Amino acid sequence: MRVHFHGAAGEVTGSMHLVEAAGKRILLDCGLVQGSPEADARNFAPFPFDPADIDALILSHGHIDHVGRVPRLTLSGFNGPIYAQAATVDLLPIMLMDSASLQENDAERSNRKRKPGQPKALPLYTREDVRGALSQLRPLPYAARTELFPGIEVAFRDAGHILGSSIVELWADGRKLVFSGDLGMRNAPILRDPVQIAEADLLLLESTYGNRNHRERDETVRELGEIFDAAWREGGNVLIPAFAVGRTQELLYWFARHWNDWDMSRWRIFLDSPMASKVVQVYDRHHALFDAEAREVWRGTPNPFRLPNLRVTETAEESMAINRIHGGAIIIAGNGMASGGRILHHMRQCLPKRQTRMVFVGFQAEGTIGRRLVDGARWVRIHGHDVRVNAHRHTVGGLSAHADQHGLLDWYAGFSTPPPVALVHGEDLAREALAGEIHEAHGVQAVLARPGMQLEV
Structure with a gap:
């Protein structure tokens, strides 16, 4: 099993990680890059892989920085199944249609101001593109271990971040990868606490608040x-x-x-x-x-x-x-x-x-x-x-819907044996602080994922 990092690797938006295992290529998340006009432009760049070669897409939850480029992926040639927890599947039409509407409105606004000779602005994708992507959704419940392909299984566990948010467990090639998605706070209202995972051969751990703790x-x-x-x-x-x-x-x-x-x-x-x-x-x-x-x-x-x-x-x-x-x-x-x-x-x-x-x-x-x-x-x-x-x-x-440093460390400490960990979905100051705490407490040297980096599991 090999993991390629392509998004939310040194930043908190654009979540996207590619897993190669058992002869298949599985994408974890396909999120929008957010924050500035330069970030917006990055969403139009070609994917760093051929979308037509992706066999399946797994979505951790419905926030747009984790799902916002899904219609762009399908437009670019991906036609495989998209797996998500059932509540996330219910949220996706709302999230993606709204995103498409904003894209269309932004393009229309730019074209009204367009000067002679300037190229016409196009939306990243349209509402019609979203409808095509939604047809590929496959809902899964929490806790069910499901075979995606021969030799590859997945299970979703409640991440306690938003409705339908999931920790992803992926088994293949005799190894187990755990992707935290975005973890919620313990004892937060409405949702249940994040489920504790016992074992992993590699953990992809979010680190949004890796350098700070929330107030009570x-x-x-x-x-x-x-x-x-x-x-x-x-x-x-x-x-x-x-x-x-x-x-x-x-x-x-x-x-x-x-x-x-x-x-x-x-x-x-x-x-x-x-x-x-x-x-x-x-x-x-x-x-x-x-x-x-x-x-x-x-x-x-x-x-x-x-x-x-x-x-x-x-x-x-x-x-x-x-x-x-x-x-x-x-x-x-x-x-x-x-x-x-x-x-x-x-x-x-x-x-x-x-x-x-x-x-x-x-x-x-x-x-x-x-x-x-x-x-x-x-x-x-x-x-x-x-x-x-x-x-x-x-x-x-x-x-905050995100676990703070204490919450992330407590959740990591719940593994029976501290697994190797790659920190994603966090700015560098946050990741460096969390990596230091993990090393001091558990002797594990966390990897700070970078775009283009690969890790063997």
Whole structure:
């Protein structure tokens, strides 16, 4: 068995790893590279392998940095099966159709500004391309060990990151490869804890937060309540960029849990994301994947997805109307790194106002507007306009969907024998810190995966 690293090897987007085993070529993830115009351009580059030679694709979960280039892969000649956990299969049409719509809109916008002689902009893929890719999906349940090809078996285990997220176990050539995908935090709300794996001959381990630890979740939730209270007293709006899958559902969960003590009924709450409203419906269909406490909350009043003052805005006109509200609104909108989507329109209107509270609840990748704001930028450029940042900024890391350094180390320590490990899905500072901790605790020298690197299992 041989592993080739092609994406999320030194960065946190573009997840893509190729496994050669038992005469077959299996791709793990096919994610979008995100963060900057340069990153966008990389998505158009040819794949570093012939997609027609790939026998199967395995997806760890539905976030776009893990699945966003799947239609591009099928366009380029891949026609094999695409395996994912059943809830992930339910999420993929929503995620990929939204991505295609953004691609089409970006191309249309560029062509309107195109000067004579400039080449016409094309989308990375279209909604019709997505429909073709979706026909290749094959859902699998958790825990079932399934033969993909003679001599190659796979099993998905709950990763606790988002609905349907999976740790991938792959057996071939008498060896076992484990790909962590993205691991969630233990004791996080809604989802179950990541399943512990006992054995591996090689582990591909995510390292997004390999150099830091989150605040205790109770402290984070208390901070959220304090932010809302301060914003109400100052008469401002609260802006929360959040991905449609994961953080959005957790935020609504906490609104319901703290309905009375946060006095949530006084707010106008907007979920400004047509995609998020569809994702909510998928979560509603998969209560069996929730932990026991979450199932109890869903049976209570108010239901997190049916808060009496929650309004889901579908159309662009409804979204624009929110900007006429100058205080008393909590606006959750995509995308989570403020690198595109409806949140940018609200930021352009609200960032100059001192009474605005900007709350970041997830990782902000290098090159994104979200990262620049977290790093303290006083000006950001949005839709070609320089916007002064006077708003209060809050980074609420305890709501992250990713395990922190302690969580990653605890999960790794659960193997019966510490396996060789290659660190993926992390920036170098994070990976170096995690590698040092692994070596000190277990004597294992972790490999920092790089694009083009190969490892024998």
